[in-house]
Amino acid sequence: MxxxxxxxxxxxxxxxxxxxxxxxxxxxxxxxxxxxxxxxxxxxxxxxxxxxxxxxxxxxxxxxxxxxxxxxxSRQKVEKRISRLNSYTEEMIERGLKPSSKLIEFEIIKTDSSLANILKITENDPIYKIKRVRLADLKPMSIESIYVSCELAPNLNQTVLEKSFYEYVNSNIPDPIQYADQSIQARLASEEEAKLLEIPPNSPVLSIDRTTYLRSGKVLEHELTVYRADRYKLVHSLFRND
Missing domain, CATH: 1.10.10.10 (Winged helix-like DNA-binding domain superfamily/Winged helix DNA-binding domain)
Incomplete structure (x- = not known):
């Protein structure tokens, strides 16, 4: 009172x-x-x-x-710890939310020189191009665009991508996930992104560009993810190096 x-x-x-x-x-x-x-x-x-x-x-x-x-x-913001390499599914379950995916695009394309350099493969090698809207309790949270070498994941399919990609990796690729390099920027949503995320045009979003590596040094994936800024906050622990 x-x-x-x-x-x-x-x-x-x-x-x-x-x-x-x-x-x-x-x-x-x-x-x-x-x-x-x-x-x-x-x-x-x-x-x-x-x-x-x-x-x-x-x-x-x-x-x-x-x-x-x-x-x-407002809906509660999800804390994304940028110092942890967790899957989207793991993050949502930790917070008591029900994760799901809406597959927008799944096709095999020939890699261009830029992606070939990132994925450490040869130009024109076949890769999967995957685009998904990730949801929590049926509400759009982010848009993922993922590029994976077909040679590394030969039996990847649409059914797998309705669930957790990392779960598939853990079960089918004996080379474990080790680390990732990523960059983060804030920007405004494009018209297409706003429509998929169900937010007003030009709303703020967080964009993360990430390349994930296996223990052997091979590149597992290159991922571009756009997060709703009204549903996410990034959290990171910092240590002083004396």
């Missing part, structure tokens, strides 16, 4: 009150929360104070606004 005699600013008390309703589940994800007027009347505070609290919650990612409709609870 709001204590007007507290040294804590009223807008901050309201902010924490709304946060508690969100974290407890009383205000569920994607549901409309009370309006500025309703909060103002309930706690006998000014609408400007309410607006300040809601603006801060928007900035922190707890709520989002829809013009003409009101303020809604």
């Amino acid at each position: 709001i204590n007007k005699n507290s040294p804590v600013p009223i807008y901050h008390q309201l902010l924490e009150y709304i946060k508690s309703k969100i974290t407890s589940g009383e205000y569920p994800a994607d549901e409309l929360i009370p309006s500025e007027r309703e909060f103002s009347e309930k706690f006998q505070i000014s609408r400007m104070t309410v607006r300040q609290a809601l603006n801060n919650l928007v900035q922190e990612g707890f709520v989002y606004r829809q013009k003409g409709k009101g303020t809604f609870v």
Whole structure:
């Protein structure tokens, strides 16, 4: 509740009150929360104070606004630890979400010189080109574009790609996954990406370019993944090297 005699600013008390309703589940994800007027009347505070609290919650990612409709609870952001080489399926299960995939593209193409250099194979060698939308609880989270040598994974098929690619690797390739090099950038979604991720055009996204290596030094895959910035935050532990 709001204590007007507290040294804590009223807008901050309201902010924490709304946060508690969100974290407890009383205000569920994607549901409309009370309006500025309703909060103002309930706690006998000014609408400007309410607006300040809601603006801060928007900035922190707890709520989002829809013009003409009101303020809604944001879905919880998934923490992606960029120092761990986990599969998407493993990440979602760890967070209590149900992972699934929507296969957009699966074909065998001849590699160009750029991809051949990354995959450490010969130009024009056959590779799989795979494009999937990854979902959590049936909501789009990311778009993966993966390139894999056909020689390395000769029996890869669409059924496999409806599940976990890393699970397939662990079961079918005796050479274990060792490490990956990756780069990260923030940008705006293309029209196609926005449509697949079900977000407004030009929404912010996180783009990760990753090359994964097996213990032998062979390249397992080259992957380009686009993540919804409203559903992901990147987490990394840093150590001082004295």
